[in-house]
Amino acid sequence: MWYVVQTPVGREAEAAEKLNHFYRDKAEKPCFVLSKERTWRMGGVYYVDTEVMFPGYVFVDTADEPVLEDGVKCLAGLVRFLNAGSEAHLYGTAVPLKKEEEKFLKELLREDSSHTVRRFLVRANDAGEIEWAEGVLGEMLPKIIRKRLRKRIVTIQAELLNEARQVELAIRMEDDPEAVFPKKGPLNPKNLSGDFQENDFSRVSVSGKNPSKKITRLHGAENDGTKLAAE
DSSP states (O other): EEEEOOOOOTHHHHHHHHHHGGGGOSSOOEEOOOEEEEEEEETEEEEEEEEEESSSEEEEOOOOHHHHHHHHTBBBBBBBEETTOOOOOTTOOOOOOOOHHHHHOOOOOOTTEEEEEEEEEEEEEEEEEEESHHHHHHTTTEEEEETTTTTTTEEEEEEEEEEEEEEEEEEEEOOOOOOEEOSSSOOOGGTOOOOOOOOSSSGGSOOSTTTTSSSSSSBBOOOTBBSEEEE
């Protein structure tokens, strides 16, 4: 079963690594960060990179719920469950994703060993309508609520955590001119975004949203506003 643990934005990899210490007897570590491919268009070329798909969250694939709860308790201040804060359960309790939610996320991943949602190949007509897409995206074409073909991004409506939410996915087209973006240097668009978030729980929110609002639900964050949940 998959569980979700909350952590300050920017500390997802650290949180996953430390949680995995509690599973050191396991050959495969169950805690991971979901990432996704993203492209930036510059000079007619699509530069490919990856980024955290759901900033502020770590996923855990485990059947050993007590170990996870002990780990979260020991790492208080770095991680917490989404339902943390009650007197009875100060650190929260481990509540698994629904089976259909877990299935949906696994279909997005397509068994990627690095837990990265890769771009989906699509075909569009002259009117800019997507006529075909690979994988689970092809099954969800009617649920696309926004598409930006030039930026190679679509937004779909999906049910997650008992609510209809927006999920942004990267796409690609056949014969796209592509290159791998340098990780460092002034040309990397991540160095030009000017979008920074502090590493505390109060800032686990979509960029531009009010950081003082209480965070109670899983969300994804993008610099252009697409999100997978909470206000």
